[in-house]
Amino acid sequence: xxxxxxxxxxxxxxxxxxxxxxxxxxxxxxxxxxxxxxxxxxxxxxxxxxxxxxxxxxxxxxxxxxxxxxxxxxxxxxxxxxxxxxxxxxxxxxxxxxxxxxxxxxxxxxxxxxxxxxxxxxxxxxxxxxxxxxxxxxxxxxxxxxxxxxxxxxxxxxxxxxxxxxxxxxxxxxxxxxxxxxxxxxxxxxxxxxxxxxxxxxxxxxxxxxxxxxxxxxxxxxxxxxxxxxxxxxxxxxxxxxxxxxxxxxxxxxxxxxxxxxxxxxxxxxxxxxxxxxxxxxxxxxxxxxxxxxxxxxxx
Numbered sequence: 095x096x097x098x099x100x101x102x103x104x105x106x107x108x109x110x111x112x113x114x115x116x117x118x119x120x121x122x123x124x125x126x127x128x129x130x131x132x133x134x135x136x137x138x139x140x141x142x143x144x145x146x147x148x149x150x151x152x153x154x155x156x157x158x159x160x161x162x163x164x165x166x167x168x169x170x171x172x173x174x175x176x177x178x179x180x181x182x183x184x185x186x187x188x189x190x191x192x193x194x195x196x197x198x199x200x201x202x203x204x205x206x207x208x209x210x211x212x213x214x215x216x217x218x219x220x221x222x223x224x225x226x227x228x229x230x231x232x233x234x235x236x237x238x239x240x241x242x243x244x245x246x247x248x249x250x251x252x253x254x255x256x257x258x259x260x261x262x263x264x265x266x267x268x269x270x271x272x273x274x275x276x277x278x279x280x281x282x283x284x285x286x287x288x289x290x291x292x293x294x295x296x297x298x299x300x301x302x303x304x305x306x307x308x309x310x311x312x313x314x315x316x317x318x319x320x321x322x323x324x325x326x327x328x329x330x331x332x333x334x335x336x337x338x339x340x341x342x343x344x345x346x347x348x349x350x351x352x353x354x355x356x357x358x359x360x361x362x363x364x365x366x367x368x369x370x371x372x373x374x375x376x377x378x379x380x381x382x383x384x385x386x387x388x389x390x391x392x393x394x
Contacts, residue, residue: 115151120177122149124167135166172297186261189223197230205231218251226268233271245272252281258288260301267305270312279321282309286328299332303340310347314390319354322347339379342371346383350390 125135132142132149140155140162147153148163155163164174176184183191196204209227213220225240225248232238248269255262266285270278285305292298306329313322326347333340349364364387371380 117154117178118149118151121163121167121174124169124174124177125149128167130167135163137162137166140166185219186264190264193226193230200234202231202234205234222248222251222265225272226265229269229272240272249273249277249281252284256288257291258285259292260298263289263298263301263305267301267308270305270308275313275316275318275321278309278312279318282306282325285309286325293332303329303332303337307340307343307347311386314347314350315386315393317390317394319351322351326351338374339376342367342376342379350387354394 125132132145135145136142140159144153144155144159145163148155154160161171164171167174176182192208196208205227209224209231212224212227221244225244228238228240228244232240248265252258252262252266258266263285266281273281289298289302293302306325310322310325310329313319313325326344329340329344333344345367346364349367353359353361353364368380368384371383
């Protein structure tokens with residue numbers, strides 16, 4: 095839905111003939127690179143004549159016909175939109191990459207400077223990005239405050255979206271620490287329910303799993319173990335045998351629960367799990383798990 099809207103806005107904004115030609119030329123370039131003729135793509139709803147006029151910039155296709163044309167190239171709309179943007183990263187990717195770079199260095203002043211670059215209320219997305227940046231500041235400066243009204247506005251945004259895209263998953267995963275435990279659990283279940291329609295997309299599922307892992311980690315850090323089994327089951331149901339990182343994360347959570355439920359607090363199985371991860375060459379992941387484990391038991 096988001097990508098279709100982007101296409102329609104793009105067509106409206108770039109309606110002059112030379113821009114139409116640019117989109118058509120890009121489509122033709124991608125078609126020829128795949129060795130396809132117009133007749134190979136044409137259907138009952140999309141004729142050779144319509145495709146030909148589109149490629150020459152003489153007319154634009156309606157949204158449904160454009161999706162058919164993209165599908166005929168064995169591409170999805172996100173891939174075509176990326177090509178249309180000269181293969182440059184989109185806003186979310188650019189934002190997330192910069193955020194991660196600052197987070198790795200734990201640069202509070204870098205976060206605050208990043209925050210100043212964002213208009214406070216130009217769009218809902220500017221507001222959301224500000225909240226994510228503020229939450230990262232708060233992770234370093236514990237006394238840093240985020241107002242209840244800001245959290246409430248973000249919560250209402252989530253409830254207003256009937257089907258969550260990867261964007262909502264990313265935002266929720268990046269802000270899970272902001273909510274009370276009951277709100278977090280309730281929003282987590284909303285996330286599971288409203289993400290069902292997109293879970294056939296590999297890139298989407300990857301973000302979904304990451305969000306669930308963040309949610310489970312926060313619940314464990316609060317020692318709210320009674321709520322965790324539901325989300326562990328959700329995470330486990332979406333895994334395939336090839337998802338090694340996700341399996342390692344899931345098993346770490348399970349071993350921690352086993353450790354807490356045991357009368358004898360034996361770290362042996364957790365230590366063995368961390369060593370197995372290191373053997374695979376994932377030393378940073380093992381170190382992250384070990385740090386989380388030590389923090390969790392220290393709080394308890």
